[in-house]
Amino acid sequence: MSVLDTIRTAIHSLRANPLRSILSMLGIIIGVAAVVSVVSIGTGGQQQVLANIGQLGSNLITVMPRVPRGTAGRVQQDVRSMFTVAMAEDMERLLPDVINVVPVVTTRGRLVAGGVNVQATLVGVTSPYTEVMNYRVADGRFISEWDVSAQQPVIVLGAELAKDLFEDADPVGQEIIAVVGNRRQVLRVVGVMEPRGQAMGGDLDSQAYLPVSTMMDRIMKTRSVSYFAAQARGSERAAEAVAQVEFFLRRRLGSTDYFRVISQDQILETMSAVTQTLSLMLGGIAGISLVVGGIGIMNIMLVSVTERTREIGIRKALGAKRRTILFQFLVEAVTLSALGGVLGLALGWVGARVIGYIGGWPGVVTAGSVAVALGFSTAVGLFFGIYPAMKASRLDPVQALSFE
């Protein structure tokens, strides 16, 4: 009996009971659809994250004070106090591959405009901040060098924040009161930033930007900054820039334990690793549903073998060998699971597109996930089909023929 005849016979049997065939495929369909869409979400989400990091700023290097493990508050105080505006100026001046070192001070505060009262993160920066963060002004202007040197009481609003405070009115030129702790400061809005969306390192849109000097001297009364946002001279110089920053800080602070340098490359690497692990985990969970689908197919095939005992007896009486029967039932199981795989793939593709549409990234179904989904579903059919098929092939012809 030819392979083609076996496949034809198997498909003929499956078509005799279309509803049952579809139902027995359901587990595989759902399993494959889950795998495909989850992997797609993972890949799409990862691309989204990478795009966000790319937006963060060209060749951004973030330098943060770090409290070494096992040290008490005193040391922490000392380290933080060494992160000063002067140090930022030194780095910018001394390090050849580093440009635009922005000292950044952040604090939570309340902004009051007219009757509206909003909690926001206030960020003290210098004028190159927009360049470092790859961030643009929509209306008015950003903090200028003169604002910083003269400690001007000015403020620039993130897009979201501007909307919260002023709704549709033009905020530029309006006055705002910033309340931090028990200090109040009247500020004049000089600009509104372009919307940026949710990005790595916080929601820029709901922050407010002030001259770093105004923040430190007039609002927070502090001498030290939260962190430095620096920029490498070019992406090809990024590694050198990081090395120079590390060298400089080790000299100044005495140890690499007291600071942390995070470059865009590192963030990219970390995030890729995280999203990959996540995809793998979700994919694994979805894979379990494939196995459950396989058990469903096994169940149906076992029922089918029992129901068709007489058919098997007749086929054997007419000359079907054991392996012919085995192969017929195995092909039925594999056809069910492979067809389930194809239908699941279609469903998963639709799911990926829908979720991608909602999440705002392209619903990518990679060739890899297609291959894995189809390969796995076929393997599942083989694995779970073998037992029922063996059972069928081993039936005794006389007993099978007398089966009612």
Next chain:
Amino acid sequence: MAVMFAAREVRKVYDMGTVQVHALRGVSFEIEQGEMVAIMGPSGSGKSTLMQIMGALDKPTGGAVFLDGEDITTAPDDRLAEIRNRKIGFVFQQFNLLPRLTAVENVELPLMYAGVGRAERRRRAIELLERVGLGHRLHHRPNELSGGQKQRVAIARALANNPAVILADEPTGALDSRTGAEIMALLKELHAQGNTVVIVTHDREIASHAERIIHIRDGLIVEDERLSAGRKKPYTAGDGPSGQGGSGAAS
């Protein structure tokens, strides 16, 4: 004439745990090529058991059966499947057609297991169905056929691979007497064409169509009766292949 079947001291014991059923207690006989033999006996005498062993569907507990000189009691499973496929044509009381297949597809089954190609298979199946007078029912499913028509499909299927012997277990058992007579006429015609035919029955009337009756009782042969050759008994309905009475065969 060459010996087609040789049974030597065939025994069959069904072990039911507490009791043992001795279905065959040492049966020996020979059937020659071209013979038409009836195996006759009361219910439970072991007729079907014997036929299953002769048809390579089952193995005896003791003794041996030679088909065409080959011991079919020791052959491996795959060889038994081949023997059933090529050398034996079964006709069952309950027809045993596959309900989802059409008449022509049912007849094609043994050809498919013999590895005959699709077109050739179809050609031969149609030819066989025409030979049993069912040329006009090729694409009917079993539930769209009468009992007699079903048995004709089964006979066409039994003939598919030009078997050495046709084994029929109560082929008229599920049919009314007139249709049964038609089926017997068809089997006799096949015999007249040179086929070896073995019919199992408990019915003297049916058995009397054969040339020879092996009487069996309680698992033993009690008599091997030879009827005077040929058409001793006239057909009760129709007269041979051309006159298949009310079966509605197309001419």
